[in-house]
Amino acid sequence: MADRVTSTRLVFHVGGYDPRSPERVHRRFVQELRRFEATWSVKAVASEPIITADEARWNLLTEGPNWRVKTDYRLVRWDDLIESSERGSLWRRIPRGVHAFTDFLAGGALGAYLRTNWRYAGFFLYPVVLLAVLVAVAVLVGVFVGRVSGVASAGILVGVAAFAGLIHWPGRWLHLPLLFDDWNFSRAYIKALDPVLDRRLERIAHEVVAAARDLRAEEIVLVGHSLGAVLAVDILDRALSLYPALGRSDTRVVLLSVGSSILKIGLHRGASRFRAALQRVANAEGVVWGEYQALTDVMNFYKTNPVACLGLATERSPVVRVVRIRRMLEPAAYRRIRRNFFRVHCQFVRANDCRTSYDYFMFLCGPLPAAVQIHSPTGAMSAIGSDGCLLDINSGEASFLERAERAAH
Template sequence: MLRGGDADRDAQAPNREAPTGRIARRLFIHIGGFDPAPPEQVYRLFARETGRFRRVWSALTTMTEPEHRPDGADWTIETTGRNWRVSTRIRLVRWDDLMEAYAAAPWWRRIGRGVLACLDFVVGGALHRYVRTAWRYALFFLYPPLTVLAFAVAAGLGGAALSRATGSALAGALLGAAAFTALLSGPGRWFKLPLAFDDWTFASAYVRVPPKILADRLDRLAADIVAAARDGEVDEIVLLGHSLGAVLAVDAIDRALALEPDLGRTGPPVALVTVGSSVLKIALHGRAARFRAALARVAVADGPFWVEYQALSDVMNFYKTDPVGDAGLVPSGRPLVRVVRISRMLDPDYYRRIWGRFFRLHCQFVRGNDRRTAYDYFMLACGPLAVRETACLPDGPASAFATDGSLIERAPANVAAERAGSEIVLAQ
């Protein structure tokens, strides 16, 4: 079954070949963040958001139904512009099944484990480094434990008031305990505290060693990347990691390089894209030696191209930071950091409606845009330009397409824009 709404118009599209050297076939691997959405839900969201992509870029799309497998799901999207055509195999790497194990525990246990995990990040020096590196992220970190503390204070004050009024310390203690439980089980769940604490519980464990089921999955992903590079059936391999998925993406590339040190130097180009990244969330923990070593190896590998996109309005990413240098490693010139504006991606009225909905803003990195800007998730997945070229253009894909959606004939972008990792490239 074809999806996308414009399948019936596909035959009417101009049958012109893409300019020489452009991408016609791509393997695009997506690793999402700590969001317990099953592959079916991710696929439906992807299909829905292609509507925005088609409107903004005057493109046509057709999509196959997903093929499910234990590690995720695959589907193909065919994208046609005025003078270009791209076939992309989307590979979704799932780990929502790992999150289900956390969610299966009672809410009070999830919150208790999460509080201990947050304390682990404080003791491990991460909070201090968050404040120094990206204070907005420090506030995001403090949100769950401070909310629990506020509930405890409110319940304690209520209990104390009843104790004074009745002269019974027992009555006050019982009321305080009942109120605290009610706040956690009611408003606490509305504020998604159990999920937020699950995130930190997982991160605390990952700092030391990934769960075996996830490590095995990353090993299989690394082997698939290497096999695709050796097969040479695609023009580009892209691995995009969003949020905590960016950590897994770095880990996967490190494992792939261990299997094939020439990855990206021979065969098709390989690109690592990290968006709304939590790389420093893990790397700034004092005990994250294993991950920092992997990060250091990926940072100096000259095969895969690495670009990271950051945004001010996303409090769940590390804004204007160097994921390598700020992790205490020697800056290597990677990744290329592009600072973009989510407000420029969306219709102004819609942006005003979602402003303050931090998780929704965070997820815009993997949604369709309302405007042509320097960052576009679907152009990275479905567009005719290689990720390296898109990332190095001054205004990203907005620099390369005419109003009618045709690709402007030009020489490849000057990759001198790929600067030292400590240099931040601002984009409008």
């Protein structure tokens, strides 16, 4: 047997608007890693996390019969910022969310969503429609009690109490407070109102530049899921301003936006700062960008090129890949999650039951460079044998940088 191919990768993962702590994320990551092992017939192990204010880090070692990949995984934290919003009273969070929603309406977002992807427009309207239903139910309860008791004040008190109960349940179960917090964060991001986040993204950008220059990793991958794709673009833009040659003369840099909310922000008329950042990232010669979308995920923009949709002047563009969530999972597993739009959305960052062209963990710790997988319509499927062996061993012996260069050109 030929000597094993050993490769190194550095991954920065920016998750969506999710308040889970780094400890919880790591536990779920390890559980999903077991599924990845079974699906691709490989061995993988993750270290314990090291948690700081900006990120949580752990190492991965993945092995097949004739390859080995060492991955330095860094979870970019903003769960603390989300959690601080959750600590506020619902009586303040909901009105702030409604205000943010109206700001997006005034910014022309709804019309743009309808023109671009009607499914996302439905998701945009979901929290307000749900809130209106809960208000209507509470009013009906109050009116009923007022009429039966003959005391109007009793009806008002019962109606208010009913609304409070509905917001806490089923409102929480239906993610209403979280969605309004999400819109409030998005408005604040557009208006650059969060200095804590701004400083954190700047520090991560410095990390990306330092990693690109020290050449310890053969490939740097920034993964942005959901609203995290917006922050990943922001980080890359800052890194490019610090080091314009990023990815051109040293370590290859890959942007992987999956189930992204790039157009959620970009289609707001006030998001000129973000659109300029997106244009600079799209034009960066040293960045390979893969954009992955799915029809059944109502929280992403299916069959859209974000750069083209925003009318940005670029000579380059992301490689847009449409994937099928149904094909990633066993039929029974898919049936269990298909009506849970949050769970379907999160499949982009979970392990698959079946081998498909898109596999989150294959991008993180598989033997094929992320850049090569992006440019291949079949991803890693045709390169990995049933026993986990890298089939094209001669290609595998080439460096990540060389193979990414060939794929990009």
